Amino acid sequence: MPVFHTKTIEGILEPVALQVSKLVILHEEAEDGNAMPDLSYAVHVVKNAVDNLVKVGYDTINNSDDQLLKQDMPPALQRVEEASLYLIQASDMLRADPFSAPARKKLIEGSRGILGGTSALLLAFDESEVRKILRICKSVLEYLAITEVVDSMDDLVTFVKNLSPVITRMTKEVDSREKELTHQVHREMLQRSLEQVKQLTPILISGIKIYVISKQAGGPAVQDAQDNRDYTVQKVSNEIHEIIRVLQLTTYDEDEWD
């Protein structure tokens, strides 16, 4: 079961998570420790990177209209900032006493804090990106809802003209997202639903066209054409609802089920 649910987050955090785990194990195995080297330059580099992240983070918050992002990101940034202070304190303590056990604990705590805070920040950012895709999916659902008012060929042309770019954008975004996920089951679910949407779209347009022609011709075939059209609309809508559901899943959801 992957720990990080996107390849981007995994690529950023896995190497540092590995290093922190090693340090924790070494600390537990050799409680008294060896003399620590001067870590002040390395800590200074971390602090500069933290300052830059905080600046970029608040710029992102200020430029976003996503209220959840505005709510979720500041605590993560504060966590990273606090953790960097722990690292500075640890480094100062170790310079005074390279064998200091409390300094080592502070170093571990600071490293874990950086890891946890950066992880929370990346998750908040990632969730915000997912919400952008969800909005596109919902706009497709809104277009599908107006299928029932399409009753002329002119309406159909306008409908197809409006629907096509939104569906294309949705499939492109969901396809990219699917490739980003580390969770194989979620990827397969998205692939399956996306494939269904791709296959059903021409069937839907054809169904609307048959309905329009039947309606103009009159007769008993109208009801069947309407039923077929509505059935296809329902199937496409169901697949998009499934895409929306899966996009919001993280690996943790399934762990909870287990």
Add this chain to the structure above:
Amino acid sequence: EQILEAAKSIAAATAALVKSASAAQRELV
């Protein structure tokens, strides 16, 4: 995205810091 680049820099800097600390510890283990 700038935020991903900034996070990458922090992760790399933290990994380097922790690696230095681990190397010192490992000498004893």
